[in-house]
Amino acid sequence: HSNPTGPPADGWRVSSDRARRARIVSTRFGTFGSLATASFVVAVVSGVLLAAPYDAGDAYNSLAALLLANPAGTFFRNLHYWAGQACLVLTLFHTWDHLRARTERRVAVGVWLRLVASVALITFIMLSGFLLRGDADAQQAYRILREATAQIPLVGPDLALLVFGATGALSVIYVQHAATATVVVWLFVIEHSRRVWPRPDSLLAMLVALVVVSPLASPGLHDGLDPVVKGPWYFLGLQEILHWTPWPNAVVAAMVAVLALLF
Numbered sequence: 001h002s003n004p005t006g007p008p009a010d011g012w013r014v015s016s017d018r019a020r021r022a023r024i025v026s027t028r029f030g031t032f033g034s035l036a037t038a039s040f041v042v043a044v045v046s047g048v049l050l051a052a053p054y055d056a057g058d059a060y061n062s063l064a065a066l067l068l069a070n071p072a073g074t075f076f077r078n079l080h081y082w083a084g085q086a087c088l089v090l091t092l093f094h095t096w097d098h099l100r101a102r103t104e105r106r107v108a109v110g111v112w113l114r115l116v117a118s119v120a121l122i123t124f125i126m127l128s129g130f131l132l133r134g135d136a137d138a139q140q141a142y143r144i145l146r147e148a149t150a151q152i153p154l155v156g157p158d159l160a161l162l163v164f165g166a167t168g169a170l171s172v173i174y175v176q177h178a179a180t181a182t183v184v185v186w187l188f189v190i191e192h193s194r195r196v197w198p199r200p201d202s203l204l205a206m207l208v209a210l211v212v213v214s215p216l217a218s219p220g221l222h223d224g225l226d227p228v229v230k231g232p233w234y235f236l237g238l239q240e241i242l243h244w245t246p247w248p249n250a251v252v253a254a255m256v257a258v259l260a261l262l263f
Helices: 010-021 031-052 057-070 071-101 110-131 136-150 156-165 172-194 200-213 234-244 248-262
Strands: none
Touching: 010 057, 010 248, 031 071, 031 200, 057 071, 071 200, 110 136, 110 200, 110 248, 136 156, 136 172, 136 234, 156 172, 234 248
């Protein structure tokens, strides 16, 4: 700057404005990404604790028995559920924050591609977790997702077999939910954040919030007596589109296009 005592040059002012815009939103407990990672870890740990009472071969009855006779199991199921919801919402906020500040340009192309894939994988983890309830809502969502997956050109039938299995049982999707997708997302998160575990303050903040909410709000099960069948809140729009459109492949193509646009 040629005149330190005078007004800043226009170029300097523009650069300063861009620097301010490029800041990632951060709270005293960390960024949206740190809080999302903390929620993910809480969901993973609580999911491990749920593995013992849960039976993928009889999902509905095992969860019903847990809700009726196992208060500790009910608490950890609620904790697992709300941690997953928080992880999804915070991940979307973190993605928006990156795009708003244009910090994705500082990330290598390969890393950004894997981060975009992790958004899709987190959504899959959420949807597969909903399917693992085994109630009337989950069965309807299972049929919709399996049919939509099978109609993907070229890879559809094989992909449906890989994700859902051949018999309609939940054991295959349980493995994909609890092991495959979870491990892959965790590896992507480690690569992005360069941390194996979340920040202690982020983990403590999310754990306190989730522990407070979990005893107060418990997701129930749909016994099938109510004729109204709905998927999770983040699936309702897609469910209605798939219900009314005669071209499910167009919906799948639109979802892929959204991820491609994000990349």
